[in-house]
Amino acid sequence: MSKPLKIVVLAKQVPDTRNVGKDAMKADGTVNRAALPAIFNPEDLNALEQALILKDMREGSTVQVLTMGPPRAADILRDAMFRGADGGILLTDRKFAGADTLATSYALSRALVKINPDIIVAGRQAIDGDTAQVGPQVAEKLGLPQVTYAEEIVSLSDDNGEIVIKRRLDHGVEIVSSSLPLVVTVNGSAAECRPQHAKRVMKYKYAKTPSELQEADSDYMNSLCARKEYLNIQEWSVADVDADDNQLGLAGSPTKVKQIENVVFQAKEAKRLTAADNDINDLMVELIVSHTLG
Amino acid sequence: MNNIFVYCEMEGGKIADVSLELMTKGRELADTLGCELEAVVIGNNLEGVDKELARYGADTIWTAEGKELDPYRTLPHSAILCGLFKEEKPQIALMGATPIGRDLGPRVSSALHSGLTADCTSLVIGGHKDNRSGKEYENLLYQIRPAFGGNIIATIINPDCRPQMATVREGVMKKEEAAKPGKGTVKAIDWKKYVNDTDFAVKIIERQMEERKINVKGAPIIIAGGYGMGSKDGFKQLFELADVIGGEVGASRAAVDAGFADHARQIGQTGVTVRPKLYIACGISGQIQHTAGMDGSSMIISINTDPEAPINKIADYAITGDVNDVIPKMIKYYKQNSK
Incomplete structure (x- = not known):
């Protein structure tokens, strides 16, 4: 009988930068974050699916989702539970704020030391930063090997000694094997995440973090969560993960933002043409004469 | 040091x-x-x-x-x-x-x-x-x-x-x-x-790298199509024009996502960045994610039915018209004038 796996998915709640509407920019040209819906980072959903596939392969395995963010990031933990995760951990503390990828990775690695998983699965990158750095940096902090750009977990040996993973690169594929524990980052080209399951939504819809419970201030909710262990989303602060303040947040971030410029199209007078024959003819003649063509 | x-x-x-x-x-x-x-x-x-x-x-x-x-x-x-x-x-x-x-x-x-x-x-x-x-x-x-x-x-x-x-x-x-x-x-x-x-610890079991066939990046002339091309079929005329004037075909993310063109042709923030001497944007509205990958082009011609398309703000020539009408004319008048 194969040993069950303790699987952790790293996930992030991100503003949906793909659907930047007209109200996404304020009149002063700054980004209006409030106008952007907060979503489950798309590639982290691909990662969750790979984790759930692994769980299906090994009876008794558990999938925990770990996220760092503000209190409302608990939304994605519930979403993950509706889709098949067993539980969630929200790493939240003002001291984490302003972190670059390195300080973020440090904080996550502290939480992971506490969890001690067999495998850590994360999305390749988050759409608000597109850096793809946190996965490898977490791996380095934990001293674990990494497999990035994963598209599919091909197999896992019976003794959990060897995992085989297909990587999707820009110009090809690579099949690699590794021992566990391991950090895997998953591409958007991997299998889509399974949808929320109605029964799971019923089961987990009242899952709450301690702060949310406090805010709800409801005897019913309190007794419900006290009776049902699985409804408790864990909430960890800096103290809970025994992290060094100097390596957190702004202070722990080697990179600093010197300047932010909002993208404004430079107005340049375009020569206006119509689709009429003489317009196109003149244009082609001009391009040929100027040696732009031919 | x-x-x-x-x-x-x-x-x-x-x-x-x-x-x-x-x-x-x-x-x-x-x-x-x-x-x-x-x-x-x-x-x-x-x-x-x-x-x-x-x-x-x-x-x-x-x-x-x-x-x-x-x-x-x-x-x-x-x-x-x-x-x-x-x-x-x-x-x-x-x-x-x-x-x-x-x-x-x-x-x-x-x-x-x-x-x-x-x-x-x-x-x-x-x-x-x-x-x-x-x-x-x-x-x-x-x-x-x-x-x-x-x-x-x-x-x-x-x-x-x-x-x-x-x-x-x-x-x-x-x-x-x-x-x-x-x-x-x-x-x-x-x-x-x-x-x-x-x-x-990590071993490579198998590796299949594809030859790079499509080279959008190195092309001096790029004819790029957007979602406005309407279909994969609509892209055919872009290939025709590319063939006649000696260019490569590129695409916006929207066109690639819609399956009109291969991912290797994608230009923009999540695709390749290009700086050709001539960029012809066909049916591309010109979202920043796209223009970030092509605004270094020496010359930009846009063809769009919408005269207010954002792409026109960075274009040198903005042709207001239907690509299905304009592209064949470009081919025709290039052939007429080039010899």
């Missing part, structure tokens, strides 16, 4: 284009700073790379050679780079924002606790004054990149940690041999002292 280092990626037995582009930029930065430019190549059969890198301005070429080092694997390459950087203390380290550079860079930056900025579109040397401490810095690397889905451009600095690390996508920087070749001194890295057996 405190020089600029470029990690040079090997691709099919040659130095990857993106690495040569970084050498070109690295040479420029080194001249600004008055320091030297050093290249690091890790792989197997590295014969001849030193000559090429010297032409691109390398003063020193560090080589780590061994059959275990090819193809690229994370742990041995990062162990070698970390070991070398600890001894040589570069002030700046650059690598390609490729599957290799984006796998290696964060690992190295984490181990050295140095800052890394991904996917920079511009690298410039400049000063900085920290408002809180009042401390002034000279000659920092400004790492400039779009963020937040391309809605903002951020300038990132690493005031206190070294090396200042940055990755840059292929095609973003120009590739040009140095006006004066570098010294080209070759130094072999005694890499086995940096690498442990456990660094080979």
